[in-house]
Amino acid sequence: MSIPPCSTPVTRILDRFTAGQEVSQQDGEVLFGAQGADIAAITAMADHLRHQVNGEQVGFVVNRNINFTNICYMGCRFCGFAKRREDAGAEWLSLETIVTRAQQAQARGATEVCIQGGIHPKMPGTYYRDIVLAIKAALPDLHIHAFSPFEIWYGAAKTKMSYVDFITDLKECGLGSIPGTAAEILDTEVRKQLTKDKLSADKWVEIIRAAHHAGVRTTATIMYGHIDGPKHWSAHIAILREIQRETGGFTELVPLSFVHYDSPLYLADPTHVRPGPTTAEVNLMHAVSRIMLHGFIDNIQTSWTKLGPERAQELLRSGVNDFGGTLMNESISRAAGAGFGQEVTAFEMVQIIRAAGRIPVQRTTTYDVLEVFNSHDPARQAPLVERDGHTPLDFLGADLPGFLKEDA
Numbered sequence: 001m002s003i004p005p006c007s008t009p010v011t012r013i014l015d016r017f018t019a020g021q022e023v024s025q026q027d028g029e030v031l032f033g034a035q036g037a038d039i040a041a042i043t044a045m046a047d048h049l050r051h052q053v054n055g056e057q058v059g060f061v062v063n064r065n066i067n068f069t070n071i072c073y074m075g076c077r078f079c080g081f082a083k084r085r086e087d088a089g090a091e092w093l094s095l096e097t098i099v100t101r102a103q104q105a106q107a108r109g110a111t112e113v114c115i116q117g118g119i120h121p122k123m124p125g126t127y128y129r130d131i132v133l134a135i136k137a138a139l140p141d142l143h144i145h146a147f148s149p150f151e152i153w154y155g156a157a158k159t160k161m162s163y164v165d166f167i168t169d170l171k172e173c174g175l176g177s178i179p180g181t182a183a184e185i186l187d188t189e190v191r192k193q194l195t196k197d198k199l200s201a202d203k204w205v206e207i208i209r210a211a212h213h214a215g216v217r218t219t220a221t222i223m224y225g226h227i228d229g230p231k232h233w234s235a236h237i238a239i240l241r242e243i244q245r246e247t248g249g250f251t252e253l254v255p256l257s258f259v260h261y262d263s264p265l266y267l268a269d270p271t272h273v274r275p276g277p278t279t280a281e282v283n284l285m286h287a288v289s290r291i292m293l294h295g296f297i298d299n300i301q302t303s304w305t306k307l308g309p310e311r312a313q314e315l316l317r318s319g320v321n322d323f324g325g326t327l328m329n330e331s332i333s334r335a336a337g338a339g340f341g342q343e344v345t346a347f348e349m350v351q352i353i354r355a356a357g358r359i360p361v362q363r364t365t366t367y368d369v370l371e372v373f374n375s376h377d378p379a380r381q382a383p384l385v386e387r388d389g390h391t392p393l394d395f396l397g398a399d400l401p402g403f404l405k406e407d408a
């Protein structure tokens with residue numbers, strides 16, 4: 001490929017990469033800090049790699065989020081989701097309710113439930129296995145993607161089990177994979193300010209390694225655009241690359257842009273905490289990650305819950321090959337003030353991906369192809385939760401509410 005004109009340092013880094021060298025952590029920092037014409041060169045390289053690795057197909061998974069409790073006393077300063085037991089809106093779902101929600105999801109075509117919750121002080125460590133067992137008893141074919149490393153840390157501590165033993169037990173109960181959330185930024189100083197370092201960077205890495213060694217795959221995440229910068233991003237991606245070199249257990253990277261609106265971190269100190277990443281930083285996060293992780297993690301996912309469907313679609317030109325989940329009931333980003341709705345249905349996913357000139361593919365959690373939508377569409381469905389009149393397709397100019405009402 002020919003790289004668009006760019007500065008000498010960035011040209012040198014991209015030339016070395018094209019010649020077969022990995023992008024070092026130091027060079028990654030330069031790329032993450034790029035400006036002006038350099039950004040176009042970096043995203044062009046990322047798009048070229050995406051085409052080489054994934055072709056024109058863009059994946060999505062039909063799934064439902066089930067946040068089984070929002071009661072949590074960990075006090076992460078970026079979190080708008082956690083509540084105290086006495087707060088209005090605090091909830092802890094029974095196993096019956098969790099199973100009912102999973103059954104509704106499967107009836108709507110879901111192949112996965114994504115289950116995460118707060119760190120509830122009264123919850124026994126065995127509740128995690130109880131959730132998995134209850135769902136599997138009712139829905140043996142449904143993939144359970146569940147429990148952040150923070151929850152694994154908590155469950156293992158409460159049951160006095162090692163991480164590997166705790167995860168192995170969950171796997172034997174039917175757990176399919178683990179979300180690599182709670183990574184935030186894998187840097188001690190940043191984490192001290194975000195989470196008081198309750199789950200340290202070392203512990204996050206240890207738990208992810210334990211999961212991979214137990215044969216449970218995980219996603220990888222980074223939450224950026226608050227008190228962090230290129231130095232932290234490059235170090236974070238380099239850590240993920242080293243884990244992947246050793247275990248091969250990551251399925252994808254999901255960059256999560258910081259949603260500041262209702263976050264205590266931002267509200268307490270808006271002069272020092274950034275209100276999320278800039279447009280250029282979002283592009284660079286996906287593009288540089290694609291370049292640094294080339295040959296290690298093949299899937300870079302855009303997060304429509306954080307960015308909205310239009311912006312998420314634009315990132316398909318910056319190294320992204322996956323649109324994530326339909327979700328049905330997204331609540332964590334909404335609790336922090338993101339206003340992009342709770343669900344993008346499979347039909348809507350296909351329209352958004354196709355409008356970008358790509359081929360939509362419904363996939364499993366672990367990236368097996370279920371159906372390629374070359375020219376046909378998934379069945380139209382009304383969203384699980386009624387919308388306020390806006391749809392994820394509004395930016396495409398489609399008159400969706402009318403025909404969805406007819407189909408509902």
Ligand code: SF4
Pocket residue numbers: 072073074075076079080081082117118119150
């Ligand atoms: S991010 Fe998770 S662990 Fe932290 S306060 Fe929120 S719910 Fe609790």
